[in-house]
Amino acid sequence: MQTIEQLFEPGRLIRRDIEHRHFKSNLISLYFVRPLSAKEAALGALLGRVLSFSSEAYPSMKAISDQEDDLYGVVVYFDSDKYRDQLVIEYKLIYPNYSLLPIDSDLSEQAVAFYISLLARPLLVDGLFDQDVFETEKSNLLEELASIRKDPVGYSYRRCNEIHFRDSQLGVYKYGDEASLRSITNQELIDYYHELLGSSDIYCYRHGAYKPSPIRAKATRQFERLPLIAETKLVEEERNSHQSILVQAYQTDIDQADAEAQAAMLFNQILGGDANSVLFRIIREELGYCYHIESRYDKYRGVLFITTAYREADHEDLIQRIDQLMGEIKAGHISSTDFEVAKLEAIQSLKSLADHQATMLDYVFVQDLFGKSDTIPDRVAQLEAMALPAVIEAAGRFDLITSFHLKGGK
Amino acid sequence: MKEVYSPLLKEAYYEMRLPSGFQIFLYPKPGIYNKGAFLAVGYGSLYERFVGADGNTYVTPPGTAHFLEHKLFENESGDLFESMARFGADVNAYTALDHTCYYFTAPDHFYESLGHLLQLPILRAYTEAGVASERSIIASEIDMYLDSLDYRSYRTALSALYPKHPIGQDIAGTKESIESITKETLEVVMDQFYVPANMFLFVIGDFSPTEMDRLLESLPPFYHEARPRAKVLIERDESVPDETLLVEHDETPLAVFDYLLKLEPIGDPVLAFRRYIKYNLILDVLFGKGSAFFEDTYRRGILTDLAVEYHYGPGYRYISFSGEGRDPTGFRTKLDDLLAGFHQTGVSMEEVERIKRKTMGQFLMGFNSINHIAHTFIAFYYRQARLFDFLDIVESMALDDFMNLFDGSYVFSTIEEESAWTR
Incomplete structure (x- = not known):
């Protein structure tokens, strides 16, 4: 079964394990760090959705859901967040502490292998994502972006961000915007997928029944002070x-x-x-x-x-x-x-x-x-x-x- | 003191009942930083009509339970909320259909905050002026709900499904009903429901079982007093909705919709809880992310999201199917077909066993959080069910009877934009 270490070149991952044995679960989180822009944010959000709904080994929503259930309710999900001018695409796995369940075997390796397989082996047709899946998820994400209009507080907060940071990327919403999303093609998305795995800074953190490890970190970038906005x-x-x-x-x-x-x-x-x-x-x-x-x-x-x-x-x-x-x-x-x-x-x-x-x-x-x-x-x-x-x-x-x-x- | 142990979780809680009827539950959770104290009262938004200990029948305006929850922190010398916060406690409260809960979590100064929490049913320092000013705040809260399309669609459907049962009313009431709530209204409720036999304290955190002695010592004399409580009057609502399709128009790119199916209430709490588990398993098989129904409607663009929930309580039982999507009519048609034909198709045992595995794992993982444990314990308590019995019932559940599971009248409510796109 493939492990996280095998998925990436040696030395690519920035690693940290936190031991805490009181929890009933273990958590693994991969953080892909990208430069923030509306296009990156839209690509990241769409990619997460496409990868969540089909893969080579689990080619349908049902197959993925069945495997999650068979592994006693593991939770696997993508999400995005942003910190200053950086977009972070998160990919998380939460799985039970199997030693507490009345089962004969420890399913931890299978849970991690399942998590890796969704990321590492997507369902491709002629080198592209399944076109039906791509179109469905793109359409649904467009609807989700548009649906902010039905939440007055959420809509207002987003508008204030857009207006305040109009001259920079800092106001970009973490899932991008409708215009950027509409322009994305299947080819662009697969290119982005390869770029994400191939050239992003990737942090791999684990929390639970793990031996604590010191972080092996890359040198962090220097952040310049933000310019001030003059016009009210x-x-x-x-x-x-x-x-x-x-x-x-x-x-x-x-x-x-x-x-x-x-x-x-x-x-x-x-x-x-x-x-x-x-x-x-x-x-x-x-x-x-x-x-x-x-x-x-x-x-x-x-x-x-x-x-x-x-x-x-x-x-x-x-x-x-x-x-x-x-x-x-x-x-x-x-x-x-x-x-x-x-x-x-x-x-x-x-x-x-x-x-x-x-x-x-x-x-x-x-x-x-x-x-x-x-x-x-x-x-x-x-x-x-x-x-x-x-x-x-x-x-x-x-x-x-x-x-x-x-x-x-x- | 009685110990209740779970071999699966390898955790135990301890319970003590005083002669007054007041109960204390202590749940040790080693290694957790925060400690929590939850004071639960068996009085919720459904309890509008009741017979008091004096034999009189009382009718209180909708929203009274929620209003009282807001006011109970008012104090002559300030606000108990602030007093507790000064010790670093994170304080909160909520009103449910059949109970109200006041609680805090704090890592330190636990007993100082607990002392204030335990004063809440005793002080009664709310004033007429305080009641008047609270109407404005709650009116604003009601406006906030009314501006939520998801809430409005659901509420419209539920009111149509149960026009004569208090569940058809919002927990917060209406802007009109809260105008009728006075200091005297609150006093009546306090006298009839905020009595020791109708309350319990749930404490969780890094405690040892011997902490129970200190908890007992911390109780003011009030909690040792035997006081009668009121008898709730809730009539069954067997009405059949006049209109089943309710459509409203508002600004929303996707329609929101709610299909509520009314079922016959179940009086026996043991049977009712087992049914709750049975339905949850079946509904997950039929409508969960791994179901043919969800995958088909999702892929066709009929819906983008779906939440299915089974609800029951005194005099009511219904299933809610809530979602958003491009084709609410298509959703309703497909759902009608599935529910009508279910007794012939049933569910496969393989699928049920799969959902049982998921349920076990997720139930286990829920025990990471003291808030989750406390709120689940309290919700189960008011269903007369025990926290640690849940998984045993899931494991032993045999799904061999599918007759009449979805027989009932329904209401379908939707809010959509008035455009060709969502027709």
Whole structure:
């Protein structure tokens, strides 16, 4: 049976194994790192779907599903994510700890072989993917991209990203866009498949009943600081819906590699990170303007988003209140309680990563991708040592650049 | 204290029942960083009508259970939610059809947070002003659901299927019904349902079984008091839908649709749980990703996604087929044909054994997560089923009777764009 090591040339893989024997499952994740563009994202998303629905050994959805079931419910899936200007195509396998099941043999090797076979031996007809499968998946992915329109909050968030990052690739959606996807031919897709396996940086991480291994990493690339956007923009659209949606993008010159990024993360937590945050307490609980309000900080792209869904009649007052709260925080009006709670939550969140296999692996991968060597205990120590002035100073380095208002009001 | 052990999982939980009827379940999970405490109350959104311990019949507005869940954290000196968060606890709550659950997870300061959690049924510090302001927030939540096409299509179908049963109402109620909820409404519910005999505490994390003593010591006197609880009144709804095809138009490139099949309710909880498992196995064979039905409809472009679920509870039982695709009419026709002919075709035992293997493996892997364990335990509790019995029932299930499994009336709801593409 083919193994992951046999699939790639020696030395191609960047490897790490994390041992944790308390889980009832094992997780393997391959991460293919690519340059981010709308075309790459569309190719990656489409390729994942085509590979998931047929292969040489399992030439139909039923055959693949039957094998997953026969291996006691293994889960195999592709997905994409993006970090700054990098697209990451993930390919994961989750399989049970077979020693806990009332069966005679350990099926781990078969599970891994199945996982490899879907990737390594796709169903090809005359050197191309099966045309029916290609057309079906392309059509379905097009529909999926278009269907964002039925999700007002998701649609608004994506529009704000597109507008804010209009002059760069950073606003590209992780699955690309409809125009890029439409242009993809079967030949292009098979070429991309070979390129993905042949020339991408590939990380192979495993979590579960594995002996821990130190990472053998390639030198990571240097990231230049992101250029700042000068022009502010407000875009409004209308929709026949009950709620209006507001998404605001606040730019910062704090880079993900800067020490201040941790302070910026705490600022986000205090501002709108969860139900203890300032936005939640004031805008939702005190003023009753909304059910949903949150802030989200993407340190890799130097941007913080505030997203809320509310009644259109409250629009002007809502904008003013958010602006007022941001101003107060920047002026230093953060209670010591809010600060200490945010620190505690951030620390708990870091330590809790170990309770979930997938998030633990993804976290470690992203650390390695950006060449960060600090461990979770290191980051916890940094947070514990952080003082409130650092958070206030970080808050002062966020400026509102882009606003997207989806006006509703049925 | 009683131990309940699973030889498959090699895990055990411990249970204790107080004379008041309050129960504590302790589930040790060595090696896990977080600890969780879940306070479950046997009162859910279905329980609009009930006979109180005083013999009076009460009728509460739809959405009362959910409203109370929102308000219970209100406190004279602030908000219990914030108090718990100050210890680093991740706090949450949810309202289900037959229960409500208040919970937190935290690695440290567990007992400080637990102390606050256990105060929730006792303090009752919500105010009339707090109730009034909460209406605005819940109205916004309802608007959020109404803007979701998936939700709206499903809700339309369910309301048409059960016009006289509270399941036809949304858990959050409506913007009109929540206007009728007052502080007094909440007080009545608290008196009748938030009583020790109607609640239990589920604790999970890196504890030893001896922790049960400390948990007992942490209970305020309230939990030792024997208090009567109300008797729920839910009538069966045997109505047959007037209209079976419900079409709405909105902005969506793909139609969303819901086919809800109404079945005869089952009163016996043991039989009802076994049926639940039986149907889940059969439905997975017939409609899962490995099924001929799914592959055929997917390849033809009739649908791009399908979720099938079996639902049951007091006075209701139905199957939902929810999806999106280009040809809702084609989907409905093919589904009608399959369901009508099922009693002749049945399912192959080979396919059933395959689904059983999948079910076993996925059930096992679910035990990685303390939240998954807790929520599954609580859901099973309110079906009068035991967590560790699930796999034994799956293993022993013999599928040799396929008669009348899909006999019932149905409603088909769809939301699509008003264009030739989706007709």
